[in-house]
Amino acid sequence: MARIVCVGLGCMDYMFRVNELPSGGGKFFATHYAAAAGGPAAVAALAVAAMGHEAWFIGRLGNDAGGRFMVDSLTERGVNASCVRLVDGFSTQVSSVVVDSHGERQVVNFSDADIAPDASWLPWDVIGQADVVLADVRWPEGGRAALEYARKKGITTVIDGDMAPYDTTALVSLADYIVFSEGGAELVGGQKDLEANLRATAKATGRWVAITAGEKGCCWMDGDIFKHMPKFEIDCIDTLGAGDTFHGAFAVGLAEGMGIEQALRFSSAAAALKCTVPGGSTGIPTREQVDVFLGHV
Template identity: 40%
Template structure:
């Protein structure tokens, strides 16, 4: 079994601070480190750490940032033979502030020189994958991948986080649309996530979900509202928690878990991730996640 993760890969430059700034000024970081990030890329790392083969499909520049991210993929066992490098382009990176409560502030930069044209994806045989996960940071690429999944009967997952672009086409195509709370608010144009879910359901024949931080995950099952509470852990850093949730969810979908089991599994993996600093270090192996679920349900 192999899973495809299509989207963005980013180098995260992480600064530890006591509190997130609320005004302009000068601030001193208590710690600093660099680690790979990006929704689809971190989802791919999560899948690999959970013990399942995965291929990341996305774009990078021709700089040292790209080499750093590709080396990290290799260290985590993430396949990256379908990563497209563009000459004279800068790879994506983010500045991230993380406070003592584990909350974070992210500022991302994507170079306009990274071509959005998905034509090169036609060289990839999507028949090899048992599920396809797409983020919303590369809309043309996600659209092509979701169309391929639908044509081939491969289950697909959309990580529907907030983005300035219209994602209606992607929502319509995906079998499972997992919104972040801000992503759902923007898509549905309402602040109440439960009302937003019902609005989102009118836009797709797939299943819709929304993650609401420590409150857990809500989804609709045959028109009925379902809920999985968040697992309680000692939070160190929430960076990448949503990305890890989506990676675990794509694995659960490939394993043909039902919605309740898939959400429970994904929630547990994301919660355990939050117990360590960084978006990837805390991702558990599968046996640890399953033992955690058994001990906490």
């Protein structure tokens, strides 16, 4: 069993399912409601645990009902959350997520800007014993410190290169493997075309790069060669948490010694299965479900 440490954002997701996304003001009625652990690093850790490995989430939450719910939820689902810092006077980040019958969503997020960015408290003994360290870009100070420390120790590093309100190039370049969202890649590469953007991000970072592109599947650079993997054909119900599930599963693939293409196929399958179940992170598949799915496609 590999140890995979995920450093970054955790937040509460409050999810409402509707027939159609609201297009203006008014009162709307949900057909389903759920609350679940969210946030890129936290959901990636849940995916790692679901794939049967030792998962750690390290991040900052408010010492409030949301923060305590997050810790309890992560722990109940097999993630070690003992190094989460619950901060007095800080509100746990929250998102209101409205999902329609086609799986499309609208997200309204609140983030408390008052929390200190300090990362000096990170548990270096825990990080130093990891097989893979995965960071997101939503806590840059924590991600930078964790990635720099892990690389000094020779530990494999991965970063979720999602969108952020700053230039993420320097941060993502600290990781061995960068898995971008389309928007995150455009922030670094500056190109609209998928292949052009992938090549631009590889040049800007000097690292192995991939882009997850939803309906367009995923693509990556194999040296100077552009490679593409189409998405799995599934009945999509809810895409919330799919990208984060992909990142956690990709870290698992690396920890297990899979080749790049095998790890990407494994990650794509995990993310696809997540999309077939409503409820955000509560829909992350088990390892058995992923293996069975891959055995039939």
